[in-house]
Amino acid sequence: MSFTAAAKVFILFGDPVAHSLSPVMQNAALQAAGIDGLYIPWRVQSTDLPTAFESIRRMENFGGANVTIPHKEQAFTLVDTLTPEAAAVGAINTVVSKDGRLLGANTDGPGFIRSLHEGADFLPRGKPVVILGAGGAARAVAVSLAGAGAAPIVIINRTAERAQSLTEFIHGTIGATALGLGLDDPRTPTSVRDCALVVNTTSVGLHPTDPSPIDPHLLQPGVVVYDLIYRPRETALLREAKRRGCRVVGGLGMLLYQGALAFELWTGIEPSEAAMRQALVTAVA
Template identity: 40%
Template structure:
């Protein structure tokens, strides 16, 4: 490694768009840690050789894993944390006593901005989750563990069914994506004491992608709308939710939350979170 510094990194294909180096290097500077964090372009066919090389590098503190490698890395590791095993995806790898161990920090990162709400008592908790991919599984399991009844909404009903079966099979709680694009006259009952959550885990609404088509007649009054997309920060979904006076959570919350959990794994100290506002501004600059 250049300058003999300890380092961590994020791997993916593509990888140039990643904001992880900005986040981690900001925290390294804030914490006064002499180390660096970089982005490394690793293709699927090179994953095995990448990890064999990193095993021998004493300066390597680990890596974050992004698309399309979150499942592909799992057979290459010596051990997988039970939470990551349950989710079926790894987004963080670090060396531990000569072994490579896989973790998933998406679970805790997703829940972080919801914690003030989750500390409250509710009569019932329901989430309508759009998407059934890897991110959706971490989200669905996290919410299931917090007592939510999850409706999985996806283009592919088989994928939605498989996701639900991973934690609680129920075909009544899966639905096709296009159903939510058309108006409904469903009369929502009194939602007092109920926590309703709308979550977009798809790439719909991301820069260069079409918007998520959601008719807001499907959204319960006082619902919280959470979009894990962070480019743009205000997706069409969040813009409409805000215009309707609903509470919203943008994708930078999850991005920063999952990075903080990974930072602690890599560098053995909590991420310095006292300046999150400046970090958000840096990420948007």
């Protein structure tokens, strides 16, 4: 990989970011497209995110940015304009520079739906789903599933109030049937047992010693279990789900497809998904 002093700089904001494969993937896309640019991770705490966003406004060679855990909802408030998808979700994962102004976009939802269909041949319409977590990624997943006709949508979160807030947002925005529960709510086990899809949007599983975010004994054979975490490639949740006869999907596909959409927003060029996929496969291997 080579670049010049005039290279465009693309940034990943998050905390943590050391685990992310976005730099590997996006730098492969830049190289394949022949773009003079470099994609770098920037670990920044929530208290410093406004300052970080002000700094990119003043970067003449700013190419674009991604936003990951835990900043997606906060970043939503720091941009000048929003795409319709981002406005519907209430969180962003992509920042585009437009004439000195920052545009916030969200490519997580479309990337998730595409990877869900390809990885498990799952069509959400009329299917009961459970989403673990209530942060920015959960919002994108919930809105995309609601838009695809999933019902009911149950949000399960450690803090019940955040889960309920997200369900109210989904119902108010899309009109979908949704329920917010805490992990210790007596209705939680039944919701997991009766669903057709479980999606983990939390960070539980990033570390190899992390347990499953839910009791795996609740998972029924044939249920699709999707973990947005892609590193490690097999989390405790996916490992336990596979043992119980579930269909499992890791987060690598969503990472690829949301990243490809972000790249196109930044550059106006459709990236080489083959180059991006190969970079990801090599990195996780």
